[in-house]
Amino acid sequence: MLKGKKIILGVTGGIAAYKIPLLLRLLTKANAGVRVVMTTAAAQFTTPETLAALSRNEVVVDIFPKQGSVIKSETWHVMLGQWADAMLIAPATANTLAKLAYGYADNAVTMLALALRCPLILAPAMDVDMWNHPATQQNLTKLREYGYFILPPEIGELASGLVGEGRMPEVETLRDRVDAILERSYQDMRGKKILVTAGPTYEALDPVRFIGNRSSGKMGFALAQAASLRGADVTLISGPVHVETPRNVKRIDVESAEQMHNAVMKHRKHQDSIIMAAAVADYAPATVAAHKIKKEEMKQGWYAVLKKTPDILESLGAKKGKTILVGFALETTNDVKNATAKLKTKNLDFIILNNALQEGAGFGSDTNIVSIIPRNGKTIRLPKMPKFDVANAILDRVFNKG
Ligand code: CTP
Numbered sequence: 001m002l003k004g005k006k007i008i009l010g011v012t013g014g015i016a017a018y019k020i021p022l023l024l025r026l027l028t029k030a031n032a033g034v035r036v037v038m039t040t041a042a043a044q045f046t047t048p049e050t051l052a053a054l055s056r057n058e059v060v061v062d063i064f065p066k067q068g069s070v071i072k073s074e075t076w077h078v079m080l081g082q083w084a085d086a087m088l089i090a091p092a093t094a095n096t097l098a099k100l101a102y103g104y105a106d107n108a109v110t111m112l113a114l115a116l117r118c119p120l121i122l123a124p125a126m127d128v129d130m131w132n133h134p135a136t137q138q139n140l141t142k143l144r145e146y147g148y149f150i151l152p153p154e155i156g157e158l159a160s161g162l163v164g165e166g167r168m169p170e171v172e173t174l175r176d177r178v179d180a181i182l183e184r185s186y187q188d189m190r191g192k193k194i195l196v197t198a199g200p201t202y203e204a205l206d207p208v209r210f211i212g213n214r215s216s217g218k219m220g221f222a223l224a225q226a227a228s229l230r231g232a233d234v235t236l237i238s239g240p241v242h243v244e245t246p247r248n249v250k251r252i253d254v255e256s257a258e259q260m261h262n263a264v265m266k267h268r269k270h271q272d273s274i275i276m277a278a279a280v281a282d283y284a285p286a287t288v289a290a291h292k293i294k295k296e297e298m299k300q301g302w303y304a305v306l307k308k309t310p311d312i313l314e315s316l317g318a319k320k321g322k323t324i325l326v327g328f329a330l331e332t333t334n335d336v337k338n339a340t341a342k343l344k345t346k347n348l349d350f351i352i353l354n355n356a357l358q359e360g361a362g363f364g365s366d367t368n369i370v371s372i373i374p375r376n377g378k379t380i381r382l383p384k385m386p387k388f389d390v391a392n393a394i395l396d397r398v399f400n401k402g
Pocket of ligand 1: 257276277278279280281282309310311312313314326327328329330342
């Protein structure tokens with residue numbers, strides 16, 4: 001994919017910048033056209049002259065072009081932003097992540113990142129404590145929500161002598177990841193229609209109380225975001241969650257299982273795939289009180305009768321046609337057996353199994369550990385990965401992309 005592609009390499013001021021000339025060599029060797037933009041702090045670790053020689057292009061360090069610069073225009077960032085097929089910021093320091101999370105444009109790298117029209121890929125590298133700091137982690141969550149690709153740092157010995165997470169991956173790994181992202185962002189799902197459900201459902205007991213579950217909606221939103229970035233036409237039907245709507249995704253908010261059922265049935269036609277990532281309540285109160293229940297009414301305890309909610313996936317499976325149906329199974333015991341049984345009874349093409357008891361999986365977490373079980377074919381067990389990467393792996397399987 002790299003051949004003939006236009007890549008911007010953004011370099012910020014971390015010790016890992018010493019590896020960037022090697023990365024630049026790999027990219028040009030793969031016949032990519034590379035323009036380098038760097039911060040003044042990065043110039044303390046690797047020189048603009050080296051990077052200019054290797055990229056055979058002038059390196060931008062100043063926001064304002066110098067006299068005699070080839071980059072004459074004051075709007076160089078807009079021009080480069082439109083020129084590029086992808087931008088990689090490596091190393092991306094904690095400071096740069098924070099600036100990007102808040103939309104700063106105070107140096108050549110952040111300014112260009114804000115003016116981009118192509119995928120932005122970040123390779124954070126820093127000391128383990130800076131990486132683990134809640135501010136950095138919150139910024140990363142924001143950056144993922146913007147649709148940026150994060151290439152997570154590796155665990156290893158750091159420049160400080162400490163050992164932990166924070167090392168920039170080797171340059172060969174970075175090159176391969178950029179290559180893979182370019183392939184995916186080449187709109188390989190253009191023309192596909194996808195319906196995704198996400199989040200929990202709330203089943204009302206009275207006007208103020210409900211029965212719900214702990215689903216955060218992150219997995220479904222990651223699927224919607226990944227599919228949309230790959231060019232699909234995405235409709236997202238979500239229960240009550242606190243997650244930002246991904247760009248270019250049509251979002252429909254619902255509260256109860258019944259509302260979700262009605263919304264899915266309304267939008268199910270002409271979908272190439274429906275992915276039910278929502279944690280739909282299986283039971284709802286049989287009656288909903290019109291007024292807030294008072295304690296005096298329930299002196300002996302509150303015994304609510306629950307009725308079965310409509311099983312959305314089962315209804316979809318019964319009249320599935322050509323739509324590729326994907327369900328999720330959250331299990332705690334006999335996982336593969338239970339998930340496979342659900343796949344068959346609900347007439348699905350795939351079921352995504354996760355075990356709620358595994359660390360780094362399930363509700364609320366930013367990562368997930370899943371197995372993709374197809375109706376025909378071999379089960380794929382994926383390692384612990386960010387939910388965004390899990391989403392892409394699921395889409396790859398569903399749409400037969402390797
Ligand atoms: N699902 C649905 N409608 C429901 C309940 C669940 O469409 N009323 C979907 C979920 O979105 C998920 C899949 O079915 O994709 C798995 O649901 P789950 O509740 O785990 O399975 P059940 O068959 O209900 O079995 P159990 O709760 O006993 O594990």
